[in-house]
Amino acid sequence: MARLFVSYARRDMPVVVQLVNELREMGHEPFYDQDLTGGQRWWDVLLTRIEESDGFLPVLSDAYIDSEACRQEAQWASDVGVPILPLDLGGVGPEMCDPHVAQTNWIRYGLEDRTSIARLARALGALPPRTPPLPEPVRPPVPVTYLTATRQEIHDAEVMPVDRQLAIIATLRSKLGTDDDASARTLLTELRRRPDVAYASAVEIDHMLGAAPVSPSGTDPRPPKDGGGRSRRVMATVAAAAAVLVIAAGTSWVVTHLGRDDGGGGSPAAGPGDGRSMSGPTSGPTSGPTSGPAGESARTAELTAILDQVDGHAKHPPLIPPGTCDVAGPDDVSCKPEVSGVTNVDFLLYDSIEDLYAAYMSKAEEVSGKPFDQLVNMPECDPKHFSGEVSWNHQKQHSTRYPVEELMHGNLNDATEAAGRVFCWLDGTQLTMVWTQNKKPGFLAIAEGAPHDDVMAWWRQVHHEIACLGAGMCDDMAGGDMADPPSDSMTDEPSDAMTSGMG
Numbered sequence: 394m395a396r397l398f399v400s401y402a403r404r405d406m407p408v409v410v411q412l413v414n415e416l417r418e419m420g421h422e423p424f425y426d427q428d429l430t431g432g433q434r435w436w437d438v439l440l441t442r443i444e445e446s447d448g449f450l451p452v453l454s455d456a457y458i459d460s461e462a463c464r465q466e467a468q469w470a471s472d473v474g475v476p477i478l479p480l481d482l483g484g485v486g487p488e489m490c491d492p493h494v495a496q497t498n499w500i501r502y503g504l505e506d507r508t509s510i511a512r513l514a515r516a517l518g519a520l521p522p523r524t525p526p527l528p529e530p531v532r533p534p535v536p537v538t539y540l541t542a543t544r545q546e547i548h549d550a551e552v553m554p555v556d557r558q559l560a561i562i563a564t565l566r567s568k569l570g571t572d573d574d575a576s577a578r579t580l581l582t583e584l585r586r587r588p589d590v591a592y593a594s595a596v597e598i599d600h601m602l603g604a605a606p607v608s609p610s611g612t613d614p615r616p617p618k619d620g621g622g623r624s625r626r627v628m629a630t631v632a633a634a635a636a637v638l639v640i641a642a643g644t645s646w647v648v649t650h651l652g653r654d655d656g657g658g659g660s661p662a663a664g665p666g667d668g669r670s671m672s673g674p675t676s677g678p679t680s681g682p683t684s685g686p687a688g689e690s691a692r693t694a695e696l697t698a699i700l701d702q703v704d705g706h707a708k709h710p711p712l713i714p715p716g717t718c719d720v721a722g723p724d725d726v727s728c729k730p731e732v733s734g735v736t737n738v739d740f741l742l743y744d745s746i747e748d749l750y751a752a753y754m755s756k757a758e759e760v761s762g763k764p765f766d767q768l769v770n771m772p773e774c775d776p777k778h779f780s781g782e783v784s785w786n787h788q789k790q791h792s793t794r795y796p797v798e799e800l801m802h803g804n805l806n807d808a809t810e811a812a813g814r815v816f817c818w819l820d821g822t823q824l825t826m827v828w829t830q831n832k833k834p835g836f837l838a839i840a841e842g843a844p845h846d847d848v849m850a851w852w853r854q855v856h857h858e859i860a861c862l863g864a865g866m867c868d869d870m871a872g873g874d875m876a877d878p879p880s881d882s883m884t885d886e887p888s889d890a891m892t893s894g895m896g
Contacts, residue, residue, distance in 0.1 A: 394430075395517060396448075397416060398424050398425075398450065398470070399424065399587075400457075401463070402452070402456035405457065405482065408452060408482060412450075415513075418516055436535045437532075440469055440532055443473065449466075450478050450479070452480050453480060453482060453485045458489050467531075469533060470493075472530040473529075473530065474524035477493060477793075478793065479497055480502040481500065482678040483503065483617045487499075506692060534567055535567055545614065547580060547583050554766055555591040555593065555594065556764060558584065558591055585602075589690040631875065666705060671748065692742050693725070696836065697832055700859070701715045702862055709854055711732045711860065712730065713734075714730060717729055725739065733842070735839070735848055737842075741837045741838075746803050746835060750800060750814075751838050753816070754797065765797075769782055769796070774826070774849070779845050780819050782815070785813055785815050786809060786810055789857075791815075793868065800814060805831075815826070815857075819845050824844075824845035826839070826841075832860070
């Protein structure tokens with residue numbers, strides 16, 4: 394059995410599919426780039442597979458001759474000493490090929506030429522051994538040809554995972570400063586404009602292009618990346634001035650209007666950005682409005698007032714006793730409830746829903762040590778599963794139907810579809826809960842404690858209590874009129890009054 398690398402132009406795919414099937418029937422192990430999965434550093438993978446092959450099979454046609462990528466693959470096979478066995482589809486003469494292809498023995502191959510299979514089998518049996526070169530050659534850069542496929546992917550992909558975005562960015566980065574600089578910059582700009590571009594991708598593209606940071610929609614300013622985490626937004630001064638006017642009008646308005654949306658849609662505020670690390674409060678100076686040494690803003694005042702009401706609204710207190718939360722910064726509220734095994738809870742407020750979910754995914758990866766796309770395939774967070782990731786809604790149902798990208802669009806129904814997401818991670822007896830709330834005040838919350846079952850039971854109540862008080866989802870409920878928590882699963886059918894507050 395030989396390991397074979399099949400090099401081809403996309404136009405010849407029908408022939409290549411048959412060829413690969415016939416090679417497998419012969420007992421060989423063919424490889425062609427359709428075997429690659431999304432997110433791999435595909436060019437490096439292709440070069441490695443060529444190095445590891447016993448034979449290199451270029452499928453020669455007019456399209457193949459015109460492909461820079463195919464020519465580079467063949468050159469690399471020659472450089473690393475892999476025997477080359479060209480398959481001639483007709484219409485291509487040796488004079489049109491590079492010497493390392495032209496000077497080898499060709500095999501005539503075609504869909505209708507059944508005798509070509511026998512010729513191919515004999516030729517494969519006579520392949521000489523690979524002769525590794527010394528010293529090892531330098532790997533070629535990503536060919537321009539692949540930029541065409543990248544452009545098509547950027548334009549046509551319905552959903553592009555974060556790992557794939559970062560892989561494309563890495564590829565295009567290698568083209569900056571070369572003859573392909575203009576094409577690479579154009580593709581980076583087009584990727585930046587995709588509605589599902591991740592925060593990390595957007596910041597990296599802005600940095601590479603040397604552009605002023607902007608939001609994926611092209612309207613709101615984005616904070617540039619720095620060594621300490623997120624920095625303040627470019628337009629923080631304008632936002633701060635607006636927020637100062639809000640405070641001047643009196644923060645008492647916030648307290649007396651808790652639970653009301655006032656037609657604003659309840660999306661995360663478009664106020665000043667954040668300069669915090671995702672793992673805790675900011676340690677550097679901020680440019681948001683302040684009220685006292687803690688840097689309290691209108692948003693943190695609103696959130697603190699909500700948290701102080703949780704126990705008075707819950708049927709099963711204590712959850713967050715009044716006075717156990719302090720403002721740690723303009724966009725940070727830190728609580729130490731010391732109840733139900735929960736030692737501390739941090740609430741981090743974000744200016745946009747895109748920033749909120751970028752921070753959520755980053756925190757989940759930090760806690761788990763896994764890429765986020767692996768976490769979404771885990772079980773949901775419920776009394777039976779203490780490590781997982783899923784969305785939640787106000788009908789105490791968890792759904793895997795809504796990806797993070799869809800929550801970032803902010804168009805889902807809080808009651809029936811998704812009001813936020815939750816990630817849970819069990820390490821020994823210590824449980825970490827990370828969850829989001831889409832509607833006001835939009836935040837990322839991080840809770841830790843032990844034992845894990847107590848912490849999970851606490852979370853099942855508290856995240857709904859906060860949402861009911863802040864986002865106005867439970868205005869029709871009487872204070873404290875909450876049903877007993879379910880004993881088995883968080884995916885049970887909701888009660889008629891939707892009063893369980895569990896989810």
